[in-house]
Amino acid sequence: MFALVFVALVILGAIYAQPAPREETVVVQPALEETVVVLPSADGHTGTVVVQRGGERYVLNKPFAASRISGGRSEITQLSDAEVRRSFGAVLEALPAIPATFLLYFVTATDELTDASKEELRQILAELKQRPVPDIMVVGHTDTVGELETNDLLSAQRAERVKGFLIDIGIPAAQIQTAGRGERELLVPTADNIDEPRNRRVEINVR
Amino acid sequence: MRWTLLVCLFCFAAGAVAGDVGRIKAATGSVFLERQGERLPATVGMPVLESDSLITGADGSAGVTFSDNSLLSVGPSSVLAIERYAFDSTTHSGHFDASLKKGTLAVVSGKMVKQSPDAMRVRTPSAIMGVRGTEFVVKVIEPGS
Numbered sequence: 001m002f003a004l005v006f007v008a009l010v011i012l013g014a015i016y017a018q019p020a021p022r023e024e025t026v027v028v029q030p031a032l033e034e035t036v037v038v039l040p041s042a043d044g045h046t047g048t049v050v051v052q053r054g055g056e057r058y059v060l061n062k063p064f065a066a067s068r069i070s071g072g073r074s075e076i077t078q079l080s081d082a083e084v085r086r087s088f089g090a091v092l093e094a095l096p097a098i099p100a101t102f103l104l105y106f107v108t109a110t111d112e113l114t115d116a117s118k119e120e121l122r123q124i125l126a127e128l129k130q131r132p133v134p135d136i137m138v139v140g141h142t143d144t145v146g147e148l149e150t151n152d153l154l155s156a157q158r159a160e161r162v163k164g165f166l167i168d169i170g171i172p173a174a175q176i177q178t179a180g181r182g183e184r185e186l187l188v189p190t191a192d193n194i195d196e197p198r199n200r201r202v203e204i205n206v207r
Numbered sequence: 208m209r210w211t212l213l214v215c216l217f218c219f220a221a222g223a224v225a226g227d228v229g230r231i232k233a234a235t236g237s238v239f240l241e242r243q244g245e246r247l248p249a250t251v252g253m254p255v256l257e258s259d260s261l262i263t264g265a266d267g268s269a270g271v272t273f274s275d276n277s278l279l280s281v282g283p284s285s286v287l288a289i290e291r292y293a294f295d296s297t298t299h300s301g302h303f304d305a306s307l308k309k310g311t312l313a314v315v316s317g318k319m320v321k322q323s324p325d326a327m328r329v330r331t332p333s334a335i336m337g338v339r340g341t342e343f344v345v346k347v348i349e350p351g352s
Contacts, residue, residue, distance in 0.1 A: 033348040034331050038341060041315065047341020053334040060343075069333055088344045091282030091311040094268035096232035098315065099276040132232055133252040135272070207272050 037066040037084055042098060097131055099207035104162060106200040109146070109154070111161040114197075124204065125169050134171060134206050138162050140180045143199040144192045148182060156180030162202045227254035228292040229273035233280070237264030260288045263310065275301060277317030277327070285310020290330075294319055306330040312345045314338065 040046045040063040048061040053074060058067045064079045085092070102124045104117040113121060128134055140159030142151040159178040166176055188198045231238075231253045238249040241260040247253075249261070255271050263269060263285045270280035275294040281287050286308040294301035299322035305312075307329065316338045319326040327338040331347050 032332050032350055033346075034333055035346045036331075036334070036336060036343060037345075038343045041342045047316070047343075048339035049341060049343050050337040050339065051334050052337070067334075084344065087346060088282070088311055088313065090268050091280050091285075091313045091344060094233050094235070094270040094280035094282065095313050095315065096270040096272045096278050096280070098278065099272065099317075133230060135230060207276055 033070045035068045102204040104202045111157045136176045137205040138178045139203045142183050143196045144183045144194050152182035155182045158202050229255040229271045232272050233270035236266035238267045238269040257292045275317040275319045278315040280313045282311035303327040309347045309349045315342045
């Protein structure tokens with residue numbers, strides 16, 4: 001019976017692993033009006049959008065470059081920041097906050113924050129509090145001093161400690177996941193038994 | 208015994224398909240999620256599933272954060288279908304196909320596009336957009352509206 005279930009799961013897994021064929025055809029409805037505009041991101045970098053319409057292919061990669069179809073006529077044009085704000089104000093307003101990562105550091109062999117991180121904690125908590133229904137992943141780490149098993153435990157304790165701070169400001173426990181990675185994911189690669197403050201940390205990922 | 212196995216497999220398959228892929232982080236005015244033919248009022252905190260459609264009224268707008276950190280929002284009088292979504296948080300591989308039938312859409316691409324530039328595609332009635340790590344907006348005005 002177990003063997004049968006195993007084989008069935010393997011077959012099912014294989015079916016899932018097959019990428020579904022992607023269909024490429026587009027039927028153009030010329031009575032439509034459509035506009036696509038590429039925006040500079042928060043860090044000032046502008047990416048690329050490739051627009052495929054009918055047999056044509058347009059590459060938009062400059063800030064506020066737009067592809068537009070109206071009355072069956074297709075054009076590439078350049079909009080201004082103000083024009084985009086005017087046409088897309090409501091939808092841009094509704095964009096959720098960009099996911100962020102914060103780091104907190106710890107005193108050797110403890111789940112006590114360093115003085116500098118205690119200072120920063122207040123700002124981080126204030127930032128997290130502003131997010132509606134945050135989904136948070138807290139990951140604890142250690143340096144390479146001590147045994148692997150001890151460090152696994154310590155990293156989990158650090159993560160739990162930080163989870164406690166988050167619960168204290170009213171974030172529901174169900175929205176906070178924790179993990180301890182021990183010394184398995186060093187921020188600064190070192191040999192074994194090296195006291196490296198930057199590796200004694202907790203990472204808070206919020207989205 | 209055989210039937211039990213089939214039922215088990217069906218449950219497993221359904222579970223694999225119906226995981227939540229994102230969460231509504233902003234909703235104003237009238238906002239709905241259409242799920243398997245049912246129209247549910249959408250509120251902040253609600254999970255979004257693959258195959259859901261996000262629908263807004265003339266006074267509505269909504270924003271969703273996905274598990275790969277992609278952000279999508281729709282403005283008033285919009286219909287957006289989440290056609291396909293999968294993301295592997297270990298390898299960052301995945302695929303994301305969304306389709307804007309009408310209205311306005313804003314997109315900030317996430318981790319899967321960083322990992323593989325072809326992972327995300329957005330359709331409109333007249334075009335397919337490939338997304339190479341970027342932020343962009345789309346507007347579709349239907350004929351006669």
